[in-house]
Amino acid sequence: MAAERVIGKRDGNGGKKAFWHFWGCGRCCAAPSEETRQQLLAAAFEEIHRFGFQSASISRILKHTGVTKGALYHYFPSKKALGYAVLDEMIRDRMRELWIEPLQQGNPVDVLVDTINTVGRQMTLEDIQLGCPLANLSQEMSAVDEGFRERLDAIYAEWRAGLAAALRRGQQAGQVRGDIDVEATAVMVVATLEGCLAAAKNAQSHKVLMQCGQALIHYLENLRARKEE
Amino acid sequence: MAAERVIGKRDGNGGKKAFWHFWGCGRCCAAPSEETRQQLLAAAFEEIHRFGFQSASISRILKHTGVTKGALYHYFPSKKALGYAVLDEMIRDRMRELWIEPLQQGNPVDVLVDTINTVGRQMTLEDIQLGCPLANLSQEMSAVDEGFRERLDAIYAEWRAGLAAALRRGQQAGQVRGDIDVEATAVMVVATLEGCLAAAKNAQSHKVLMQCGQALIHYLENLRARKEE
DNA sequence: CGCCATTCATACCGGTCGGTATGTTATAGG
DNA sequence: CCTATAACATACCGACCGGTATGAATGGCG
CATH class of the missing domain: 1.10.10 (Arc Repressor Mutant, subunit A)
Incomplete structure (x- = not known):
């Protein structure tokens, strides 16, 4: 008796499945x-x-x-596995495309300033309210689940390493001041970026995002090598 | 029948209650x-x-x-009310004592550097793992519940305002460079502080906290007014 | 003494949660 | 044609959730 109902329902979307199986x-x-x-x-x-x-x-x-x-x-197999997959297959890729890969060429200060300006311009108020997916997960899960923490930490470590490498290349190219600690600077710039997003998220304010971004840009400009010195 | 059990249990800690009622x-x-x-x-x-x-x-x-x-x-009356009370009666007071009130006197750069060093030294690895209660709640709840968001935003606004006022006083006292935007700087410093804590939390690393703190201190030192200029 | 508010304690509720056991259908491979 | 497997669909489960209804003990107060 149950079989009849099931068959009836199946026929409803069975066509779609047959179509896909054709491929x-x-x-x-x-x-x-x-x-x-x-x-x-x-x-x-x-x-x-x-x-x-x-x-x-x-x-x-x-x-x-x-x-x-x-x-x-x-x-x-589980909710956790779904969460890991979201992190591995969606969030990580987005962070790489937006923040990490652009650092691989060009003047790192220029790249950062450009990205900050672009992001600041493109984010809608809803984007601001929802916050950075990476930072959200990090804050929520790093103390609760080690699997999340490792994956998140790997992404942050990659970001920091990419930024530090870019800064070092900038130093060698005479674009970046030679007297800064590139590792510590990378840690702080990443922290500040996420901090700015978090601040704007809580304030639900585009203005806070821009203020924070401008102050960070001001700091970044100060990292440029002085001319003739 | 149930009354007997209840009476028996009551007698167990009834003495404590009588004691308190004495007061x-x-x-x-x-x-x-x-x-x-x-x-x-x-x-x-x-x-x-x-x-x-x-x-x-x-x-x-x-x-x-x-x-x-x-x-x-x-x-x-509800779980939410309990959460609000924790925020209003515990977290806010701690933030005021630790970060906001010290800014009311002295050279703001000195105060900030001192506090960062003190916090960096005193935090245990467990403290680092758990993160800043304010930042945690902010990341989790600001997009979900408006009551939390308002309360959190009020604390952050108070913090930023206190820091901006301290920086402005520092400018007038000739301790802080006059060419900086104190509001934007305050926004960014608060964001960076929370960002550093968040980064260390995810990395579960005291080293990351210190690196981030040192880079921030380096930035803060740069805010001091130049001598003879 | 009697009444009433405070300060709890217990039992219970409907709802949601993540997860599973079982069944069905379509197709691929032998 | 037969079997195995992928790709679902449905029904159901126990655990836990926040919240409530009811009532008991206690002490202040008139």
């Missing part, structure tokens, strides 16, 4: 149901960004995607 | 059961500091204090 199976060319997984990742990212990991609700993610619980637990 | 009632001189409330506040502070507000568990607070649920909900 190949997960094993041979890695294509079809990957979409479901990506939907889940995207929705989980949103949910975690809004509520934090611990208060993120599996049921809400399911509701927003239309995916069922069986599907979710088919791809991710 | 007076809550109405006439505000003393006795205030202790229970303070116990609750202290335990709630610990719980929130460790797990965040949303993941803080009323049952755990009850277990750690030995207080019952009836007692808790006698003093606080």
Whole structure:
């Protein structure tokens, strides 16, 4: 008796599945149901960004995607695994693209100032209210779960190392003052960037973000090598 | 039948209550059961500091204090009210004592450098792991609950205003460079302080805290007025 | 003495949580 | 054609959550 209901429901979206299976199976060319997984990742990212990991609700993610619980637990063995995947496959990539990779060429002070100005201009008030996904997770989870902490720390370490390397290259190129401690400076600049975002988030204020950004830029300008000295 | 058990239990700690009541009632001189409330506040502070507000568990607070649920909900109408009380009666006072009030006299750069050094020296690794209670709550709750956000923002605003006023006084006293924007500088210094704490928390590293602190001190030293210029 | 407010203590509630057990369908491979 | 497996879907579970209803002990006060 239950079978009839199930069959009826199945027919409703069975066509979609058949379509995807036309393109190949997960094993041979890695294509079809990957979409479901990506939907889940995207929705989980949103949910975690809004509520934090611990208060993120599996049921809400399911509701927003239309995916069922069986599907979710088919791809991710647990909520924690889903959180790790969001961190590894979404957040880390974004941080690399936005903050780390641009530092690999050019004058590091120019790159930083440009990025700060771009970010400050592009962020909407909603973006500001939600805050930096990396900083949010870091604040919430680093003391609670070691797996999160290690992953977060790896990203921050990569960021700091990239910035320190860029500053050192800048010193060798005569763009950056030679008397600064590049490691300590990198630590502080990353901390200040995240601190500015956090301050603006709490104040829900674009002005605070800009003030903080301008003061940081003022500091960064002071890192440039003096001419003829 | 239930009455017997209750009476028996009551007698167990009834003596303590009689003792406290000897000192007076809550109405006439505000003393006795205030202790229970303070116990609750202290335990709630610990719980929130460790797990965040949303993941803080009323049952755990009850277990750690030995207080019952009836007692808790006698003093606080809801979990949120308890959280607000922790913020208003514990966290705010600590921030004022440690960071804001010292700025009211002396050379602001000296005061800041001293406080940073003191804090950096006194924080244990556990303190570092748990992070700044204010920053934790701010990151977690500002986008989720407006009551928390307002309270947190008031504390940050007070801090920034106090620092800006101190810097301005420093300018007038010829201790601080006159060409800096004191408001923007205050915003950034507060952001950097919290950012350093957050970075050290995630790295679980005293070294990161000291590096960040030293770089910030280096920046602060640069705010001093140049002699003979 | 009697009444009433304070200060708790206990039992219980509906709801949500993450997680699982089982079933169904479609396709790939032999 | 047969079997195995991927990819779901549904129903259900126990644990825990914040919150409440009820009542008992106690002491102040008229």
